[in-house]
Amino acid sequence: MxxxxxxxxxxxxxxxxxxxxxxxxxxxxxxxxxxxxxxxTVEAPGVPINFVVAPSAVGGELSATLSWAAPTTGGPVASYELYKYTSETPTPNHLISLPATTYEFIDNAGLERGVTTYWILAAKNAGGETSTSPVSYTPPGGGAGEVDKYGNNFAAAMIFADGIGISNEVITGEWTENNISLVDYNTGLRPVIEENASVLPYWDPTTTYLKDGVTYYKQQTISTWQGEWQDGTGTEQNVTAKWGDNLISQTLNTGSVVRIEMVLSKALDTNMTAYNMVSLYGEKDVEIYGTDKTTYDTNTSFVFTAFASLKIEQIDENNNTITVVEDQALFDNVPDGPGKFAAEINVAGNLVYGYVWDLPTNNIPAGTYRITFTLNAPSNVIIGDVAVPSEGEPDTFPVLDSPTQVHIDITIHPAS
Structure with a gap:
């Protein structure tokens, strides 16, 4: 055998x-x-030809139509890759991949009057990408008094803890799902009073995008919708504080521009109404979200208090302060832009406290820095917990100092 x-x-x-x-x-x-x-060996495609941009006939001056023709040289095109940047954020970001049979794209999200937007188009296959020179478009106008610089729509649920909106105005009304005449503009949410929407929500047919067979309405367009909010005056709001993930997940150096974000949220006893949101295309500064108009019941709400402040200080190995870099309260008289601590609705439709810390512009040296978020009187918000990240070293995790204060220590490395 x-x-x-x-x-x-x-x-x-x-x-x-x-x-x-x-x-x-x-x-x-x-x-x-x-x-x-x-x-x-696959030969890369040639350069797409006749790449031009013009105001969209259907979307108006804040909607651009990009058009082009196929390359006449090189290998066959597998896809077209579109990149986008502006005169204010001059770093090209990938916007969208388009099929080889596509020769037009309408960009109707995020354009601003007086701000020049640039697009670069690349023909791509397995052999590589071949790009055009940038084309640009500047919507006419700009400056004070602009009313059609479309912001992001709030899509989640929110409690205004102090009865004050992100506009720093006292709230006088209540949430309405579909009656524009009852909109409380003091919340600071879209629609703003200058938009003169006739209905709420307003679904503009020129701002749609088809993804996986579903029609979505984009953020940063004339379309408006609003998740449910409540006036929380008189009720103590016990929240969880969460720092933005990038403070732990990214290696920061003296050449970085650091986005600092804080979110306050709480569990609800009674569900509230929120809109389903999906990332449609793009990345970083040019990522676009949208909704398919459907809503859902959520048991979690964002919480906003007007009495918040942010402090950044360099510390030594004994946690002693070397220098205070920033100490700013919400609604301090600081110009809009990088360096202003503000509350805002992000592209995903959520509420965040945000601050852009431009290290190279401000000559910030390498070292350890403590970032502290504080709730000041007369806020009725209590921080009961701080979210612990799923990655990183324990000594870099956020610390709950008190029911009104949380901090996180980060390391800024020398630029290589």
């Missing part, structure tokens, strides 16, 4: 060897001289 098994293994081995030899011979061709297999 053992001899039979051994001979079987020998026979299988011989057959396998013959198969490998025969397969290799066939793969290399039956002709003489063994030179090995051939490698196919």
């Amino acid at each position: 053992k001899m039979f098994q051994s001979r079987s293994k020998i026979i299988v081995s011989i057959v396998a060897t013959l198969f490998v030899v025969l397969f290799g011979f066939m793969a290399n061709g039956c002709g003489g001289g063994g030179g090995g297999g051939t490698t196919t």
